[in-house]
Amino acid sequence: MGGYASRIASISNLAVHNVYRGCKRKYIEEYDCDSESDYIERTLHTPKKRKLLTTAQYIYKTLFQEEKGSDITVLILGRAWRLHKVYISQSPYFASMFSGSWKEANEKVISVEITDPNITINSLSVVLGSLYQDEVSLEPKEVVSILATSTLFQLQGLIDECVDIMIETTNSETVVSYYNAAVSYGVPTVKAAAKRWLEVNLLSYGWRHPSFLKEISPDLMTELVTSPDLVVLQTEFCIYMMLRLWLFAHIHNYEETLKIDEYFKNHKWTEPFLTTEEGKEYAAPFKALRMKYLLLHEQDDKILYSDNLIPPDWLYSAYREQWLHLLRVDGNKDRGPVQMTEEEFSKECYRCGRCVEKPGEHIWRWKAFHYGLDLLMTLDTTNLRIERNHRIDCEHIKANHKEHKILIKVCLFSLNEQRQVKHVQDSRMLRLRLRRNTEHEIMALDKQLCYPLYISVNMQLVTPLTLGQEDTSTDILSDT
Secondary structure, three states: OHHHHHHHHHHHHHHHHHHHHHHHHHHHHHHHHHHHHHHHHHHHOOOOOOOOOOHHHHHHHHHHHOOOOOOEEEEEOOEEEEEOHHHHOOOHHHHHHOOOOOHHHHOOEEEEOOOOOOOOHHHHHHHHHHOOOOOOOOOHHHHHHHHHHHHHOOOHHHHHHHHHHHHHOOOOOOHHHHHHHHHHHOOHHHHHHHHHHHHHHHHHHHOOOHHHHHOOOHHHHHHHHHOOOOOOOEOOHHHHHHHHHHHHHHHOOOOOOHHHHHHHHOOOOOOOHHHOOOOHHHHHHHHOOOHHHHOOOHHHHHHHHHHOOOOOHHHHHHHHHHHHHHHHHHOOOOOOOOOOOHHHHHHHOEEEEEEEOOOOOEEEEEOOOOOOOOEEEEEOOOEEEEEEOOOOOOOOOOOOOOEEEEEEEEEEEEEOOOOOEEEEEEOOOEEEEEEEOOEEEEEEOOOOOOOOEEEEEEEEOOOOHHHOOOOOOOOOOOOO
């Protein structure tokens, strides 16, 4: 009886358990059904994005690449381009050709003569293809060719895109080709950007890369040497030494820097090289040098005459001018320039500079002036200062006057990875009275400047003879 009762109890418990399980399953099933319904509902109302062939892509693929429905064949660079008048007439070049009295207006096959070596099959494909789509991908390495082709077909929108890319990618690999292209195709903004890059980097980068200097034509080099904005590292004589390297790179296959001094030391010409038939082509940049500033040190004078590149008559007036300045300063008739316009200053000034690699305190001297000036420059992390150093042990002639006026302009440059100017600080032209051992602050440094820091200094230390022989001892300047 007990066993039977136990069995009944077990069955009852099992039934209850099964009933419970069934309810639970039913609950779960009902819950799952509701969740699934919600999920399905959400799925049906959630947009699904799929990239389809757009109209522009279809037009480009079908009409340009596959050349379907063509109504005009254009022969360019030996290839037949089967195109469509309605699309290529976006180009003013073709639009004018297909209208008016031009014979091509009713032709089915036309020929376009190409004489520009910068225009290639690839650039034609990009430029003509751009007429069939609403966007175009341009590679910087092809941008000069695309600019040339866009200019031919007068596509200003594409020209503007090329200009933006060229300005953005101006660097040591592209700057000369960009400059030449800007001149050829009339793009002043690119020309200005390329010239600025060259003015800042010519001496610092070109000196270490003769193959780069070889890319620069005599006309471009003349423009750079003449520029008052040329950043001259060290002194003006360094421009001559750079031109020496530039000349060697052009007339010889440059191999090693060490061979240059040996070459000029053992040269075979008996007359100044720049007057010879071979040398005349390279004379203009040398003639653009500020000759009077090449004569400030005896060793520099020896190099000039040993090289025998520059004709002596180019230097005669420079020698005379320096001697007269020395006499006037020593006779206390010139205490420095009083009045000069910006234009006069830019034309006459002495250009020099430094590259400071790391922050800290840096002190250097410019003392190779026969007027008794020994200039001490000090740069720290906050400002740049100048001082007229008056040391007893100075080996140069000393001016007798207690005060000397100078005009000075300083520009500080920070460059980015492409050696483009990232930040510039300009003091503009300052008039300073330099008294013995008295320091003057030129500028407080901007916080945006970073290192290496390039320092370009333009100075006028004496009254130019071209401004007349007025008595400059009269004090008409206020203290700075």
